[in-house]
Amino acid sequence: MERESAWKGYDEETLDKVDALASRYIDFISENKTERECVRTSIKLAEAAGYVPLAQAMAEGRALKPGDKVWADARGKALMLVQLGREPLAAGANILGAHVDSPRLDVKQNPLFEANELAFLDTHYYGGIKHYQWVTVPLALHGVVAKKDGSVVDVVVGEDAGDPVFCVTDLLIHLAQAQMGKKASEAVEGEALDILVGNRPLVVSGEPGEGGDGADNVADADAPKEAVKAFVLDVLKERLGMEEEDFLSAEIEMVPAGRARELGLDRSMVVGYGQDDRVCAYTSLEAQLAVANDVLQKSSVCILVDKEEIGSVGATGMTSRFFENTYAEVMALAGETGPRALARGLAACRMLSSDVSAGFDPAYASVFEAKNSAFLGHGLVFNKYTGARGKSGSNDARAEYVAHVRRVMDEAHVAFQTAELGRVDAGGGGTIAYIPAEYGMDVIDSGVAVLSMHAPWEVTSKADIYEARRGYEAFLRA
């Protein structure tokens, strides 16, 4: 069963659409590099398409009817969009799900230190990374600082052309004989991922007259012991209005600095940070908003969740009750009550749980099984199952549901392919699919193939982004 490259089927008009979507997508992932930023921007786009806050609809006791659209967020880090269809929610909804958190270096709670007149921020990495990929890459600082007075300050340093950036240093090759002999997993230790943030000592000026000649001088008695760290603290205070103690209640993520770009002489691909899983999140969001002006048979739901990269845990991850509770609140406003309505509704849902797939990479062909691999440019990927060591931990979609999805994609002429995550026993991985499946709903893993997954800069094909976007819309309309 050979499937062809989607590129071969594109005429000039389609190619223009492929490029236009890629350009919107490049903007989105360049401007939204944390889960909070993704959720904030997604809410803006949803409101422009007619969505209202669920909290507002609840406060007004509004009766929701087919075609109405509401959004709800979980602590600004996860988002659920619901557009009511003609059928009741108890008959199930068509759901698009993806995650908006990505691997990165999180700044520790007590991070700032000075060593040999260099100042660093200590980090604890988030998600599965190869440590060695994160050294020497220009990094930007994104996050929030929550102060004791209740104010929350947004912080971004390293994205504007005039901004400084940051990096983790690496050992020079000339002295790396021992390091180069280590296993890749040990060559750069996780604890060594310290962000270089300063080298200039704070100079304390003497009062005129005190130092004798009245000129600026270093008053040794007054000079801070760790003068470089002191200078950094001065800058933090001046630029961000924060004290060292404020790191305790901050969430600061170090991410690759700079914009995503077109990749290749033929401009056929995109290279950028956080494409896992914003390539699925953005295309799911666009699909959900594309049907905003239609009243569909089934309700449409788009969920963008946090914490997938560390096990979907916490109040903003897929395992929280946020999704179920929000569904229940919307049902109540739609006048659908009764003790079993929620359970019936959730069990009757159909979901595309979208996350990136491992794209076949000829440089590492031995870990793939070619006829069950995802190829860049071959369209939206469906994984009947993921998991590791005998499908362990996977949601294995039932054949009847896979047939439904095939039918929907074929009727809409969406290019798609099926794949597994690599050769049997080469490794493995999981997604959020098994979590909503606990309600009894049909869920299948789908998504976009990526090269260099979880590296600072990941690669996707514009054709796959385009087919994903079309496939998601077709799924909502089915």
Ligand SMILES: [Zn+2]
């Ligand atoms: Zn992912």
